Amino acid sequence: MLRGRTALITGSAKGLGKRAALELAAEGCDIIINYLHSEVEAQELQQQLTGMNVRAIAIRADISTADGVEELAARAEEWSPSGIDILINNAGPFIRERRLFVDYSAEEITRLVNGNLLGVMLLDHRLLPGMRARRWGRIIHFGFGHAAEARAWPHRAVYAAAKTGLVSFTKTLAVEEAPYGITVNMIGPGDIRGDHKEMSIEQAASLIDPESPVGRPGAGEDVGRVIVFLCHPRSDFITGNLVSVTGGFDPIRNNIMTKKESCPPEA
Template identity: 60%
Template structure:
């Protein structure tokens, strides 16, 4: 990078967001950490980033499902670090319990739609003026495997609908903002489970996963390195894309009865 860019990563105290923050910090980005409940983890990550990579780092508590928190998150991050050049929309609420759509309460529907679609659009709108002024920006949305195909996802109707709507928004915003030097892409993690979301590839490459066509489990670094590539200066011709990072696994088909059963794990974004 010719100048230091500021990257805001929502839900980044733990999981995929944390691994992404560390990866971008290693590339020289100033990092804006966002968390909802994980204050201790966020502060430890801030110290690790500043001490290990020597880049500025801030922590801001905010629940991205609340509009007032969304605007405060951007204001505080800009105040501490400067104009946001990279926005990684990692956070998003998710209900682990398997439910038919008819079993959702209206407030739960609103919460999932707001956190996974509405807040993402609001965050994008808030950072776009600064990106346009600089003539450069990178926006990354998070989806789920095969989101671009709008598949049925039994027991996940609301979450899936929000993410599939985000696919269309990703493609539209990419076209609208291309002339301003801003790229917009979506990354769709596969079935990356638990602690593996924070691991490096070398930590999982010798572990066998019989469900994965690749033969090993996915790691947080598998996802973070794709995000890092999309954020590079030279990646300005890559926009409006939906990238599956799955090792060849089709998790939706498996969960819907078209393949071996998978554990009920959240594999995409986080709400740390």
């Protein structure tokens, strides 16, 4: 379905980004892996992908900086002279410690906003001209479940603000780029934890999650299947949407009510 297309996936050495890479590669898509610290995992994934009869490369770059965005885009385009057809903005810094906004440092605020919003915008801006020239493109941003509702998320003020800002940007960019054959959507993963981020649905189906309305935990394949669908050539009428993949679970409301919290899916 996607043979001949090239996808760049930020933060894809492990977790949901890795599972997205595997799902797209299964459809014949060539993959550009991006990582910052997980070099060993990135190299292992590159070998796994090439064993699936697709081209793959791993590129280290920090997308929370303008220089890192430019380096990633330039190296990606050098490796794929025909251009980048699919951009999956999965990476995003997150502070696991529960903390009131007043207790963040200025540096932490800047890093979280740059990594979750500004870096995404800059990478989109850098790669959009090529997609426009080819009159085809798929851009997918990562948020969190129910991000479009922009509710309060205590102790996650900066991260939530950046991601909900990304919701508005997603919808605006979708309208602006639709005439050029480019779709822009957001995935809102639910409470998918730890090793579950790389699991298949079959693996997750054998587990029990009493907090989940569907009775099982979410899996990386749950998110990966939506990504593949949105990248399908015939999905051109689906743009400007936030697709929540939560199994009916509401992580923010649940955390407020029970004081429980886990990491966001893309952390």
